[in-house]
Amino acid sequence: MSQMTMIQAINSALDAVMEKDPTVIILGEDVGYFGGVFRCTDGLQAKYGEHRVIDAPISEGGIIGSAIGIGVNGLRPVAEIQFADYIYPGLDQIVSELARLRYRSGGEFFSPVTIRTPCGGGIRGGQTHSQSPEALFTHISGINTVMPSNPYDAKGLLISAIESDDPVIFFEPKRIYNGPFDGDPDKPSQPWTTHPGGEVPDEYYEIPLGKAALVEEGNELSIITYGTMVHVAQAAVRKAGISADVIDLRTLVPLDIATLKQSVEKTGRCLIAHEASKFCGFGAELAATIQEECFFHLEAPIERVAGWETPYPHAFEWDYFPGQDRVVAGIRNVMESL
Amino acid sequence: MTPKSRLYIPQPSARPGEAPDFSYLSLSEAGAVARPDTDVPARDIENMAHELVRVLDDDGIAQGEWNPDLAPAVLLEALRLMLLTRQYDDRMRRMQRQGKISFYMESLGEEAVSIGQGMALETSDMLFPGYRNQGLFILRNTSLVDLMCQCLSNTRDMCKGRQMPIMYHNKKGNLFSISGNLATQYPQAVGWAMASAIKGEEHISASWVGDGSTAEADFHYALTFAAVYHAPVILNVVNNQWAISTFQGFAGGERRPFAARGLGLGIPGIRVDGNDLLAVYAVTRWAAQRARDGGGPTLIEHVTYRGGAHSTSDDPSRYRPKDEWEAFPLGDPVQRLKQHLITNGHWSDEQHAALNQELKETVLAAWKEAISFGTMTEGPKLDVREMFDDVYAEIPEHLKRQRQQLLAIKGISQ
Numbered sequence: 001m002s003q004m005t006m007i008q009a010i011n012s013a014l015d016a017v018m019e020k021d022p023t024v025i026i027l028g029e030d031v032g033y034f035g036g037v038f039r040c041t042d043g044l045q046a047k048y049g050e051h052r053v054i055d056a057p058i059s060e061g062g063i064i065g066s067a068i069g070i071g072v073n074g075l076r077p078v079a080e081i082q083f084a085d086y087i088y089p090g091l092d093q094i095v096s097e098l099a100r101l102r103y104r105s106g107g108e109f110f111s112p113v114t115i116r117t118p119c120g121g122g123i124r125g126g127q128t129h130s131q132s133p134e135a136l137f138t139h140i141s142g143i144n145t146v147m148p149s150n151p152y153d154a155k156g157l158l159i160s161a162i163e164s165d166d167p168v169i170f171f172e173p174k175r176i177y178n179g180p181f182d183g184d185p186d187k188p189s190q191p192w193t194t195h196p197g198g199e200v201p202d203e204y205y206e207i208p209l210g211k212a213a214l215v216e217e218g219n220e221l222s223i224i225t226y227g228t229m230v231h232v233a234q235a236a237v238r239k240a241g242i243s244a245d246v247i248d249l250r251t252l253v254p255l256d257i258a259t260l261k262q263s264v265e266k267t268g269r270c271l272i273a274h275e276a277s278k279f280c281g282f283g284a285e286l287a288a289t290i291q292e293e294c295f296f297h298l299e300a301p302i303e304r305v306a307g308w309e310t311p312y313p314h315a316f317e318w319d320y321f322p323g324q325d326r327v328v329a330g331i332r333n334v335m336e337s338l
Numbered sequence: 339m340t341p342k343s344r345l346y347i348p349q350p351s352a353r354p355g356e357a358p359d360f361s362y363l364s365l366s367e368a369g370a371v372a373r374p375d376t377d378v379p380a381r382d383i384e385n386m387a388h389e390l391v392r393v394l395d396d397d398g399i400a401q402g403e404w405n406p407d408l409a410p411a412v413l414l415e416a417l418r419l420m421l422l423t424r425q426y427d428d429r430m431r432r433m434q435r436q437g438k439i440s441f442y443m444e445s446l447g448e449e450a451v452s453i454g455q456g457m458a459l460e461t462s463d464m465l466f467p468g469y470r471n472q473g474l475f476i477l478r479n480t481s482l483v484d485l486m487c488q489c490l491s492n493t494r495d496m497c498k499g500r501q502m503p504i505m506y507h508n509k510k511g512n513l514f515s516i517s518g519n520l521a522t523q524y525p526q527a528v529g530w531a532m533a534s535a536i537k538g539e540e541h542i543s544a545s546w547v548g549d550g551s552t553a554e555a556d557f558h559y560a561l562t563f564a565a566v567y568h569a570p571v572i573l574n575v576v577n578n579q580w581a582i583s584t585f586q587g588f589a590g591g592e593r594r595p596f597a598a599r600g601l602g603l604g605i606p607g608i609r610v611d612g613n614d615l616l617a618v619y620a621v622t623r624w625a626a627q628r629a630r631d632g633g634g635p636t637l638i639e640h641v642t643y644r645g646g647a648h649s650t651s652d653d654p655s656r657y658r659p660k661d662e663w664e665a666f667p668l669g670d671p672v673q674r675l676k677q678h679l680i681t682n683g684h685w686s687d688e689q690h691a692a693l694n695q696e697l698k699e700t701v702l703a704a705w706k707e708a709i710s711f712g713t714m715t716e717g718p719k720l721d722v723r724e725m726f727d728d729v730y731a732e733i734p735e736h737l738k739r740q741r742q743q744l745l746a747i748k749g750i751s752q
Contacts, residue, residue, distance in 0.1 A: 025536065051536045057566055062525050062559030069529025069543070072514065073464070075536065077529075089555065096519045097526070105507045105515035106498040107728035142729050165731040210734070254734045 003193050004200040006177045009151035010040045010116070013158040014078065016204040018048050021076060024162060026053045027067055028080030028116075037082055038118060038177060064090035064115065068098055071111030078162055084119035084171060085131045098167045099142030114161045114168045119147070120228055120275050121321055122175035122185070126314035132227070132276035132307070137169045138252045138285065144209055145252040147171040149230040150180070150197025153250055156207030164209065173227040173275075183232035183323035210254035214263070218243030221334060222263040224286055225273040226250065229322070233273050236327035242335065252282055260286070261293045268299040271334050273327055278306035300337035305330040348587030354655060358665035362592075363641065364388070365667060368395035369402025373620075376628040380606040387597040387607030390641060393616035398677035404620040410684040416457060416615050417675050417685070418693060420449040423473040424672060425697045426482060427646075429705055430489060434503075434650045438713055439489045441503045445470045447613070447645025447663060450671035451546070451576050453477055454618030459544060459572075459626055464534075466514045466527035466545035469504055470576065478511035482701060486708035492720070494711040498728070499720045521551040524560035524573065528635075531571035532563070542629045544572040544622075550581025552596055553589045561637070565603035568634035572625045573600075575637065576612065578644035583657040597639035605637050612640030613671040616678070641668060722748065 004012060018024045026032075026041055032055035035042030045053035056063045060081050067077040081087045087094075094115070102110040121130030137145045144166055148154035154172065161168035175181050179190045180197075192198030216234055221244040223233045230248045237244045245263040249256065264270050270290050272283040287302045305322045312320055351359035366389045374383050393400050408416075427444035434442040445452065452473025459465070467474050475485060487494040489503035496507060507515035514530075517523060527545035534541045547557060552575055564571050575596040579586050589596075597607035606628075610621045618640065625636035643666040647654050663670075679685035712718040726733055726741040733741075745751075 054567075057562050059559050059562060061555055062563050065522065065525025065556060065559055066529030066532060066563050069466075069526035069531070070533040070536075071529075072526065073530045073533035073537075075533045092519060093522060093525070093556075097517060097522050101515060102731070103728045104497060104501050104505065104517070105509075106496050106500065108496070108507060108509040109515050110731070144730075254736065257735075 001199055002202055003198050004151045005179070005192050005198070006148070006151045006154050006172065007039050009155040009200045010158055010172065011042055011044070012200065012202065013155040014041060014044055015047070017159050017162050018044065018052065020204055023074065024076045024078065025070065026078045026080065027056050027063055027070070029056055029058055029082045031055060031080050036080065038174065040116070041080070059089070060086050061089040061093055064093040064098065064113070067113045068093060068101070068111045071113050072109060076112050076162060078114045078116060081115060081117040083129050084117040084133055085128045087117055087133065094137070094143065095140050099140045103142060110165060111167065112165045114170055116158070116170045116172060118174035118177070119171040120173040120175055121312050121317060122181060122228065124314065124317060125312070127311040130312035132274065134171055134252060135276060135280060135282045138282055143167045143169055144254060145169050145171070146209060146250065147173065147227045147252065148250060149173070149176065149227055149248050150195060151192055151200050152197045153207055153213070155200055156205050157209065157250060159204060160206040160209050163206065168209070171227065175228050176231065180231045181228055182235035183321065183327070184235070185318050207250070209251045210256055211250065212256035212259040213248045213250055214245060214259065215248045216244065216246035218245050218267070220244060220267055221269045221271060221331065222247065222260070222267045223271045223273060224249065224260060226252065227275065229273045229275055232322070232324055233327055236324045236331060239324055240328045240331040242331060255289070257289060257293060260290060264290055264294040265297045268297050269334050270298070271303040271305065271330050273305040273322060273330070275307050275322060277309045278304055279309050281306050300334050303330045303334040348585070348592055350585035350587065350658065352659045352662065354657065354659055356659055358659045358662040360665060360667050363667060364390065366390040366392060368392040369404070371402070371404065373403035373624070376624055376631060377633060380604045383606055384601055387595055387601055387609055390609050390611055391617050391621055392611040392614055393620060394614045394674050394678055398674065398681040400616055400678065404617055406616055406620040406623065408616065408619065410679070410682070412457070413675065413679055414684065416453050417672070417679065418697070419453045419473065419477050420615070420672050420675065421694055422697050422700070423449045423453065423476050425694070425701045426472065426476065426485070429701045430486070431646070431650060433705070439503050440714065441650055442489065443469055443504050443649045444646045445472055447670060448576060448578055448642050449473050450615040450618050450675070451574070451612050451640045451642060454615040455544065455574070455622045458619045458622035460541070462512065462541050463626070464512045464514065464530050464541065464543040466523035466530070466543060467516055468523065468546040468548060468576070469516055470548070471546050472504065475506050475508060475511070475513055478508060478513055480506065480508045480511055480513070482704035483708045486705055487711050490708060490711070490713055492708070492712035493718045495720070498724050521547045521554035521556040524556050525563060527573070528560045528564045528569045528571050531569040532567050535567070535570055540630050542570040542572065542626055544574065546574045546576055548581060549575060549577040549579070549586040549591055549596055550584065550589050552599060561600050561603055561605060564635035565600070565605050568632065570629035571635045572622065572629065573635055573637045575639045576642060577639050578642050580644050580648070580654070580658065582648045582652060595639055597637055600635070600637040605635050607637045607639065609639045609641060611668055612642030613668040613674060615671060615675050643668070645670070722750070
């Protein structure tokens with residue numbers, strides 16, 4: 001067991017899986033000699049060689065397209081897209097090719113590509129380095145979508161994603177790469193050593209995809225969230241002084257409906273929080289699912305706290321980010337509704 | 339001041355009712371282009387992207403250094419495969435017209451590309467076809483019945499009813515699944531070749547796009563990756579002059595040949611007479627040897643002509659002269675190989691007619707067998723449960739639920 005940041009945990013996951021499986025290769029911009037702009041692949045090229053940790057041209061469509069072919073030829077590629085904001089040139093290869101290859105070929109061809117990509121705001125990234133485009137991918141049949149909220153989960157989930165024969169989009173909330181963030185930008189940064197999720201086994205382990213985590217247990221409200229917002233929601237629960245379940249989805253697809261249902265049936269109230277814009281965000285699917293599954297247990301309308309429906313602005317970062325105050329206001333709303 | 343800048347709109351050389359005009363095509367004499375060693379530096383053969391490698395001359399005589407000297411039996415097999423492809427296309431086009439299948443695309447006039455190249459490659463080489471490469475499937479022993487059943491979406495469909503007609507694959511035959519999205523297979527083929535090189539294997543890959551699809555970003559991704567990593571891949575542009583209704587000038591083919599697209603990256607480009615099976619075979623062997631020896635990718639432009647409609651949903655008489663193919667200076671690949679074999683004393687018109695009849699009957703027999711597995715309107719039907727298979731490696735809970743919902747609505751016991 002070691003104390004690790006999320007960056008170190010991701011590096012440790014890649015190391016563990018590459019050690020175990022010689023077919024795993026990494027492909028991406030700056031991932032090789034330099035070790036990645038966020039250092040997630042630091043040291044891996046030196047350890048595994050230039051043929052397994054490959055620096056790629058600045059060509060996201062090319063990275064994903066070639067990764068598909070590499071996967072078809074029996075290797076297990078982990079493609080890094082440097083920022084989720086840059087993934088769009090590769091969208092056709094993801095949506096039309098990667099996600100549907102198994103289906104369209106009657107189950108005969110597949111490509112087990114994992115796409116790792118840092119997402120989310122709170123790092124002064126403006127509108128091109130702050131996006132949370134996860135909902136776009138959850139809409140695509142044939143790929144799984146993962147977003148961890150702490151180093152321990154990041155390592156176990158990433159290993160599962162790479163080992164999976166299904167394609168996975170693995171979002172890494174970059175604001176919490178180096179420490180948990182409760183949504184208060186004026187507070188000094190916290191290191192992962194202050195959080196139980198910073199304790200990470202050095203060895204190989206898997207966390208199955210499709211299993212949510214109950215990170216806080218209560219009985220008045222169910223908060224469903226993922227990524228950075230898990231920490232914001234936990235802080236907001238304390239600030240609001242209520243007793244709530246905080247559910248960290250960890251995997252958006254496949255969605256752990258059973259855990260959501262169990263919680264909402266217990267509390268009767270539900271708040272959904274994510275950093276991405278609200279309209280057609282993943283929260284819309286969550287709200288619809290809760291409504292379908294738990295309507296007669298609900299004592300209040302489902303509340304959503306999310307980013308505004310604007311691009312992510314540079315100067316107004318903390319006005320855009322759905323911080324503690326917005327989550328607390330959402331909690332008050334859902335608790336006061338009759 | 340009148341602005342000097344004016345938007346240029348490319349115009350084809352002839353429209354319906356006008357006389358076909360191929361004066362824009364730059365041609366070389368058969369045998370005129372020298373055959374360099376396969377390890378030649380790309381910069382030393384840039385001329386090959388502009389000239390036209392041809393072996394068969396207008397009299398059907400093989401000329402020059404590119405003559406692959408294939409045995410008559412091999413050439414007869416090539417002719418048989420081209421004719422079989424044409425007979426298959428003819429049957430399937432007519433079956434679409436009769437409403438038996440929903441859609442079809444024939445490769446009329448372009449058969450030498452698939453057959454010539456397929457014969458020049460090893461069976462262990464992986465092919466990433468475009469949508470007009472049915473010859474590759476026929477060449478690699480995909481049974482006609484299997485191809486037809488795919489088009490019929492019936493109980494023997496390799497795609498389990500999930501793809502439009504002609505989107506075949508053949509895993510055992512190393513033929514990748516055809517996508518309806520254009521040029522996506524290009525970077526995938528490069529990735530496959532990269533993996534082959536990573537593993538230290540000598541297998542290469544090849545892929546095909548049309549002239550129109552060279553405008554897709556995927557084309558340029560593929561060329562860049564292939565050049566950067568010296569991927570052992572053959573990238574082909576089948577320039578059949580027409581992308582549905584837009585002529586090749588709309589993909590930027592007016593001033594520079596498509597074969598020259600890779601020169602800026604240091605990828606050798608070869609422009610070849612795509613209706614000359616011997617030339618197609620020879621340049622493919624050259625590129626394959628170069629790739630296997632570590633020389634990296636080659637971009638081959640096949641100059642040919644789309645003899646038929648783009649698809650059964652298209653009517654080319656609305657945008658190009660009806661007799662344009664007859665005026666095409668590189669002719670018909672089947673006729674040219676036939677002429678070569680007759681000139682050399684290995685074939686006759688009578689034998690040709692007999693073979694054609696035999697293949698026609700083979701195709702008809704295959705069709706009769708194929709429809710016994712069901713058509714869109716009659717016979718056995720696919721099990722609708724299979725609609726939910728293969729989205730993921732295992733069927734997830736939410737799809738099991740949806741499958742149950744559908745079965746309940748249809749009143750099928752689970």
